[in-house]
Amino acid sequence: xxxxxxxxxxxxxxxxxxxxxxxxxxxxxxxxxxxxxxxxxxxxxxxxxxxxxxxxxxxxxxxxxxxxxxxxxxxxxxxxxxxxxxxxxxxxxxxxxxxxxxxxxxxxxxxxxxxxxxxxxxxxxxxxxxxxxxxxxxxxxxxxxxxxxxxxxxxxxxxxxxxxxxxxxxxxxxxxxxxxxxxxxxxxxxxxxxxxxxxxxxxxxxxxxxxxxxxxxxxxxxxxxxxxxxxxxxxxxxxxxxxxxxxxxxxxxxxxxxxxxxxxxxxxxxxxxxxxxxxxxxxxxxxxxxxxxxxxxxxxxxxxxxxxxxxxxxxxxxxxxxxxxxxxxxxxxxxxxxxxxxxxxxxxxxx
Ligand code: PMP
Numbered sequence: 001x002x003x004x005x006x007x008x009x010x011x012x013x014x015x016x017x018x019x020x021x022x023x024x025x026x027x028x029x030x031x032x033x034x035x036x037x038x039x040x041x042x043x044x045x046x047x048x049x050x051x052x053x054x055x056x057x058x059x060x061x062x063x064x065x066x067x068x069x070x071x072x073x074x075x076x077x078x079x080x081x082x083x084x085x086x087x088x089x090x091x092x093x094x095x096x097x098x099x100x101x102x103x104x105x106x107x108x109x110x111x112x113x114x115x116x117x118x119x120x121x122x123x124x125x126x127x128x129x130x131x132x133x134x135x136x137x138x139x140x141x142x143x144x145x146x147x148x149x150x151x152x153x154x155x156x157x158x159x160x161x162x163x164x165x166x167x168x169x170x171x172x173x174x175x176x177x178x179x180x181x182x183x184x185x186x187x188x189x190x191x192x193x194x195x196x197x198x199x200x201x202x203x204x205x206x207x208x209x210x211x212x213x214x215x216x217x218x219x220x221x222x223x224x225x226x227x228x229x230x231x232x233x234x235x236x237x238x239x240x241x242x243x244x245x246x247x248x249x250x251x252x253x254x255x256x257x258x259x260x261x262x263x264x265x266x267x268x269x270x271x272x273x274x275x276x277x278x279x280x281x282x283x284x285x286x287x288x289x290x291x292x293x294x295x296x297x298x299x300x301x302x303x304x305x306x307x308x309x310x311x312x313x314x315x316x317x318x319x320x321x322x323x324x325x326x327x328x329x330x331x332x333x334x335x336x337x338x339x340x341x342x343x344x345x346x347x348x349x350x351x
Contacts, residue, residue, distance in 0.1 A: 015112065027315060204223050205220060286300065
């Protein structure tokens, strides 16, 4: 801190991202990346773009990508917004679409960036407790609020709220923007994008970081009513009129085009998740039912933080959160079958 800092910056509590250790011999299962890597077609498209020209600015509206997404989801380009990862898209949503004078509703165990954005924009974050079984209770999302946000599947629980629950929240809050953060939807959920034409207050965000294995490229998107999208465009254009760089645009377009690779790798993650869940249960872990590319699991006897540290000493990195109710849990990203086997083997030695 220095005397040059504004009071606003002094009070900011920034987000702390998961550790990105050097990979030498580490099995990295801590930040929900996809173990399979992007489609070869994506790499080819990016190489082609490198050979073209980085001298030129990118397309100001990333039109090609918006058209690709609009066609993929059967919406219009006016219903699509893109940004540098869904984190940036979410930041613009908090800025442009939530009423800053009223509390924003979110689950108490959820993506820890939401309270950070609330702090950034001076919004009160109202955390609603999950049910006993860690599911979201749609009936609690009601009353005066400046907006509603939750991941589906939720993170870090991995648990899915069926579309009927989302509709219940939308119907109870016709005057609030309801944001469904679908960062992990492709690993077992049904997207709420099908509902955007019926609910003008619904905004769905997604990312190419997980199911399309492009965390390093930073591409996220939002789909909703064109009025909501227009507000996001206004904010974005007030910061920077180029939503994405040239490599990100061509890479993302190629990722949506290679549906076969996408389906195969998502299926491989799902199969691997089922095998890992079974393996963990055999080692006396309680595993929450996950529709994501990670599981949240607690050993019946061992302390979560200690276990994470012992695994780290065995060169397996998983995530531990100190938050209430989940401090005994480990969040484990689904790896390849070989990585999962190595994790189970390391756990077998520690238990
Ligand atoms: N939402 C949730 C629930 C997440 O877990 C993440 C990943 N940390 C994000 C959004 C952001 O992902 P990205 O910025 O890579 O699109």
